[in-house]
Amino acid sequence: MLDVKHLRKVYSGHGRTVEAIGDLTFHVAAGEFVTVVGPSGCGKTTLLRCIAGLLPATAGEIRVDGRPVSGPPPGLAVVFQEYGRSLFPWLRVADNVALPLRRRKLSTVERRKRVHDALAAVGLHDSLEAFPWQLSGGMQQRVAIARAVAYEPRVLLMDEPFAAVDAQTRADLEDLVRDVWRQLRITMVFVTHDIDEAVYLGQRVVMLSRSPTHVLDELTVDLPDERDQLGTRSDPGFSKLRARVYSQIRAAKAPVDLGKTAS
Amino acid sequence: MLDVKHLRKVYSGHGRTVEAIGDLTFHVAAGEFVTVVGPSGCGKTTLLRCIAGLLPATAGEIRVDGRPVSGPPPGLAVVFQEYGRSLFPWLRVADNVALPLRRRKLSTVERRKRVHDALAAVGLHDSLEAFPWQLSGGMQQRVAIARAVAYEPRVLLMDEPFAAVDAQTRADLEDLVRDVWRQLRITMVFVTHDIDEAVYLGQRVVMLSRSPTHVLDELTVDLPDERDQLGTRSDPGFSKLRARVYSQIRAAKAPVDLGKTAS
């Protein structure tokens, strides 16, 4: 379904050249749920933007459904890390969610129902008429999630979509996303900083190195598809997987001196 | 040092009236490290903005150093939840950090050193010359943190400052913030969604209810001041505190139906 081969991305301009992605190769099967973890600044957002066809790769190739990506593939949805800026400030919350649905052949009633359901699912049933900038950070992020959910995409790319919500809401949203994924068999690429989350959500965890970025390790999460917050997280298998990701990342991180040079 | 008494804040406008804060009273002693947790949308950001004198309260009173707050008190620094928009896109990273220091009577050399040290402390020593919009989300957030650290404030308000960074970096930044706090005896109000973080960092955890917001519970963290990631987190005391916060929050949250109405 989704093929990334020897992807390389170099940003240059304004007196700065950064190799955001060194050489990245991985594959996501149709309907698979892949989570991506990696240190801050390692190129996760860049990767998603390349997959979404929003950014041209410097080298390498990305294929979705066998076709090389040149623009955003149809049926794709993205939840951007900059959730606040990805909402249209001139549209009310419900309209923000409804906007991408305009192209879908839906009756008005149906469309409205989808929008309401999606917003209710993220706990925003009473903020339909608000403007995004009247909402708290976490609420804005949930609007962005609701927009993606209501869109019912075939491929969903999420960039730290739960970064701004509290622990309890986060758990609920995690279950929501897994539910949606299972119902619609969406192909998922989910970037997160939370290792527990990566393991809890994904069928596979892709760990990225710091730049020049490559795949550090891939880990198949051999937990049952039926997961729940309490049971799964207390499963010894879960802890083992989690520990493996931790150690991998710590090992990769070791040579770098964050926080050791000052104060 | 910081006194919040019967604070109430109602937003109204554009066809929407929201009681963001119902009735909030708490006290932060000089040099104290208080963490604040609460569900998304409960008014944490609103609270910080009121303390910072950026938003007038609807009712109640806030005093810093005994003086009622009308504008930003001197020696205050804030790390905003919307870190991206709080950086000036026309200034390079180092200049963004240096800008608030212009008022301080510092020699150029000294100022430059402070800026470099702060940026190095958050792992951005090689991005001094970049513009903020050339950085990843987590890097931007770290710039905002570096700006606050370099400023050496007397009162530091942080609004989910580590939301966009990976687990490892987050741990390092937590230690950085605690180090800075201990060295400078800053009065800290730290909003977070991560309950472990709240307990690990704070001397006291203030738990807020969902709206109409009031203080649900306050919890003194009776762990030694000397903390470290591995030791403290595996301390049984830590686990107990953590569990208490969890149960409190879950109890308060129960009646609400997030995620139960749809899909």
Add this chain to the structure above:
Amino acid sequence: GNSAPPQTPTAPGQTVDIKVGVIAIVDVAPIYLGKEKGFFSSRGLNLTLSTSQGGAAIVPAVMQNQYQFGFSNVTSLLLARSRGIGVKMVSNGVASTGVVGKDFGGVVVKGDSPIRTAADLAGKSVAVNTLKNIGDTTTRASVRKAGGNPDAVKFTELAFPDMPAALQGGRVDAAFVVEPFLTATLDQGARLVSSNYAEPAPDLTVATYFTSDQTIAANKDLVSRFQEAMKESLRYADTHPDEVRRIITTYTSIKADVAARLTLPRWPTEVNRASVQTLADLAVGDKLLDKAPDLGTLLP
């Protein structure tokens, strides 16, 4: 005015700088000639000529003594005087040839126009350079004289340079033009239907040089020197048409070949008082003015 330069009377024989506001058209050829021939310098007048497009700039400048003298058509001066502006004619400016069919201005129509005489202009649109001024009052007078209804003429304001094109394009039925545009339109096949400067009065004084009451009161000597120099210039111009045709190519953009064929106006040395009275009556008749100003205060 409060920012006017102080008016110090000139002593006879002393050389003084003067500025005169004119419009760069054929009509002011004499003053250019006079300057060239030294008629002004010989009287101790160091003359500078400033061109503007019209009265909007010249009248205030004269009132403010920025210009000591200005050039303006008679009707404008009548209007100004009647509104209480202290303008006063000092010298004749330019006059009609008085020859119907052979004047320096007139109303023209397209060659194939059904309009034959001025009377036919009733109900038609006629372009004039300035409404409620000398152009439309004299045209109305011509229409009246030809037996037409002057009130039925529809006047439209249009700058002289734009008239030939407007006429040819059928945007207007007729146009009141002066040289060099008269020759230009005639060249294109237009037909003259009325010599409106020549018809209302014999030897109509069209425009004059003027100054302000203040200048007259404060500097009699300067005024009389200017008047003498002007007289000599006018006389010279009136008797040396070839010189005129040459000089106009220097201060206007009229090409020599056009200049050679223009109908030149006349430059009598004296203002034709009767014709000024006629223009005043026309202005009152056309309700440009409520009542005629006391011509004694206006005429030199």
Add this chain to the structure above:
Amino acid sequence: MIRRLLPLSGLLAFALLLEVVPYTGVVSAVYLPPLHRIAGALGQEFGRDAFWTALLDTLRTWLTGLAIAVGAGVVVGVVVGSVPLLRAATASTVEFLRPIPSVALIPLAVLLYGTGRTATLLLVVYASFWQVLVQVLQGVTDVDPVARDTARSYGLGRLARIRWLVWPTTLPYAVTGVRLAAAVALILTVTGELVIGTPGLGKEIALAQSGGAVAQMYALIVVTGLVGVVANVVTRDAEKRVLAWHPAFRKEAAA
């Protein structure tokens, strides 16, 4: 290479249009001469000293007026824009003064300053000042609220906020204001010269008009237009440098 030629392609097409239209019969070539005749006249103009003097005169009046208008517009705009009370109190007066046409002020200008350069300058400044002011006022409003709160909470003083926050935000608006004002100032310079008779291109145009020298008149108009084109190249270039951080320029620089 294509990028190099692109700016010229538009002008070339326009030139071609000017050459062809007179032959189509839409208008007579007598009144709108084809381009080659205008170019011929332009060539002749280049040979005349009076033309160069006039051009320099026009440029001088224009640039002086523009500089005054931009300076005043920016300062007044930033000050009035950053003090809400001041802004509310002056709004109606500004709206009253803006639509007053400069032509109506000609007698006043002549009365105050005679028919020299200063009178024209008054008209130029009056007309172009508002263009800058309105843009700057809008720019000041555009400050990002989070950025504003940041500046406030870090104790940046009023001047520092203007320098580091308000001004950079306003700059893109101000640049548009300068571009608008540059054309308006040029227009008023030429109009002032045309009507009042201040020396300059406008006066030459008036002369050509009243003398019926059509091609020469168009040649002078072309010069005016070209001055506008050059002014734009200069502002665009400056803009690219001072606004490199702005979203509108990020992509282009990265490509």
Add this chain to the structure above:
Amino acid sequence: MTILRRTALVFGLPSVLFAAWWVFSAGSVDFYRPPLSSILAAFAETWFGSRIRDDVLPSLLRLAAGYSLALVLGIGLGVLIGLSPRLRIAVEPVLEFLRAIPPPVLVPILILFAGIGDLMKVLVVVSGCVWPILLNTVEGVRAIDPVLADTCKAYGIRGADRLRHLVLRSASPQIVTGARQALSVGIILMVISEMFAASSGLGFTVVQFQRGFQIPEMWSGVLLLGLLGVLLSGLFRLVERRVLAWYHGQR
């Protein structure tokens, strides 16, 4: 803001200025600077009669027509140019060329094509109004937030939807600024258009008064133009408050 306070702010400064004008011009004998009292007297006499129907109204209609046309043209072209850097590079010099041509010399050319009727005057208004709108639209479109643009791309929001919900809305603060600029420019050009080839109209009347040395009447016309500006900008503000509610709400 209370109604009282708002009224005080709207009328405060103008009242002071008018009072000052009244006092300082009271004894004026200068012909071109008549006392305010005589201007006001002239105002009542001149404008409260048939002139409203015969001169003011036709002018306003032409202004409205020209302004609307300029809005359509300016926004339409502006969006096209703003979205396509190549188009911008190609046409900008031509536009800049046209922009620098003064109305007094442009009018004769317009007369060649459009005659001397209302069409010409409307076109003169357009020829001036279009530039602030165009320039601001171009800059507004170019400054679209890249994250929002990406959002649209990713969700397949294209064509008319993109235009309506992203491009126009996101540029609207700047478009509104341009339109505000154009409003007063339009009034000015309404006057200028009537200086050429006219026989009636507000601008024509003002210029006529100027030429006929009816100076108090002329100033009363200038006064009327100013009042017109205030009135129209008031209307404009009402519209703006609706269109840009989201923008001002944030700030």
